[in-house]
Amino acid sequence: MRYKARLMTQPMERDDRHLAIARTLSEALPYMRQFAGQTFVIKYGGHAMGSAELAQAFARDVVLIKQVGINPIVVHGGGPQIGAMLERLKIQSSFVDGLRVTDQATVEIVEMVLSGSINKQVVTAINAAGGTAIGLSGKDGHLIQARKLRRATRDPESNIEKVLDLGFVGEPERIDTAVLEGLASADVIPVIAPIGIGADGQTYNINADTVAGAVAAALGASKLLMLTDVEGVLDGSGALLSELRPAEARALIADATVAGGMIPKVETCLAAIEAGVGAAQILDGRLAHVLILEIFTEAGVGTKIHEF
Numbered sequence: 001m002r003y004k005a006r007l008m009t010q011p012m013e014r015d016d017r018h019l020a021i022a023r024t025l026s027e028a029l030p031y032m033r034q035f036a037g038q039t040f041v042i043k044y045g046g047h048a049m050g051s052a053e054l055a056q057a058f059a060r061d062v063v064l065i066k067q068v069g070i071n072p073i074v075v076h077g078g079g080p081q082i083g084a085m086l087e088r089l090k091i092q093s094s095f096v097d098g099l100r101v102t103d104q105a106t107v108e109i110v111e112m113v114l115s116g117s118i119n120k121q122v123v124t125a126i127n128a129a130g131g132t133a134i135g136l137s138g139k140d141g142h143l144i145q146a147r148k149l150r151r152a153t154r155d156p157e158s159n160i161e162k163v164l165d166l167g168f169v170g171e172p173e174r175i176d177t178a179v180l181e182g183l184a185s186a187d188v189i190p191v192i193a194p195i196g197i198g199a200d201g202q203t204y205n206i207n208a209d210t211v212a213g214a215v216a217a218a219l220g221a222s223k224l225l226m227l228t229d230v231e232g233v234l235d236g237s238g239a240l241l242s243e244l245r246p247a248e249a250r251a252l253i254a255d256a257t258v259a260g261g262m263i264p265k266v267e268t269c270l271a272a273i274e275a276g277v278g279a280a281q282i283l284d285g286r287l288a289h290v291l292i293l294e295i296f297t298e299a300g301v302g303t304k305i306h307e308f
């Protein structure tokens with residue numbers, strides 16, 4: 001009886017499910033052909049790393065991307081994890097205009113958390129998903145030479161400009177892509193921690209968005225994909241802006257609609273496009289398999305910044 005019932009229902013269900021998968025794979029073919037051999041730089045946000053389940057889905061996506069002949073380069077952040085560790089170690093931070101001042105004690109913890117724990121977590125997840133990932137920071141293979149970031153703000157009342165000293169917060173000065181090219185030709189997925197080294201040997205903490213943009217520009221990447229913890233760039237009423245022209249994006253920063261951590265993201269997209277990167281997109285890292293959705297389907301996800 002039981003056997004008969006199974007025979008009657010299961011084959012039908014199985015056919016539907018398998019057919020849907022077959023159709024999906026078939027529909028992805030044009031994208032696979034178009035993107036084979038191209039380099040995609042993927043920024044994996046500290047906030048988008050939330051759950052173990054999401055991390056596993058991200059790792060599988062990266063391995064799938066590599067498997068179909070695209071060359072993925074992962075750059076990760078780690079703001080929340082750095083904050084948690086500083087708190088655990090009771091290292092006090094001072095803030096200037098909402099930005100953490102990175103003194104010598106802080107930069108040591110930043111490097112430990114980024115290059116040590118987070119970098120190895122991402123590498124382990126990709127390797128567990130069947131890929132071969134190697135973790136590196138800007139110090140490895142001369143990847144990122146950094147210089148101190150100079151930031152100035154204007155006091156709204158007096159209109160006097162003051163220079164902010166953020167300590168060992170840096171920006172990329174020179175990217176040496178040789179090590180990345182070597183890894184790509186060996187079919188290895190590079191996972192980069194956003195740490196740079198100054199000409200004087202000083203360790204610098206760099207915003208991961210900025211690193212992803214600089215690496216994408218240096219490699220002439222076809223896509224820069226930034227995973228974060230929101231749907232994309234939101235307008236003043238909280239609605240998703242699925243496409244933005246560079247001028248519109250600049251206006252959103254100028255009128256403070258785009259604020260906080262979204263500023264370096266949008267600025268990085270603008271700089272990347274200007275440097276010749278094919279496409280720059282901000283995606284919702286809270287959505288499992290958002291990378292596959294964006295790369296291999298027609299679905300419009302996140303915010304695409306481009307001239308249209």
Ligand code: ADP
Nearest residue numbers: 045046047228229232233234257258259261262
């Ligand atoms: P990540 O770890 O991905 O770099 P950030 O916190 O640095 O994340 O940047 C994303 C954050 O930017 C969002 O969670 C949101 O709070 C903030 N943000 C500010 N302005 C906007 C905006 N206009 N649209 C979307 N997010 C914004």
Ligand code: MG
Nearest residue numbers: 077079209261
């Ligand atoms: Mg950020």
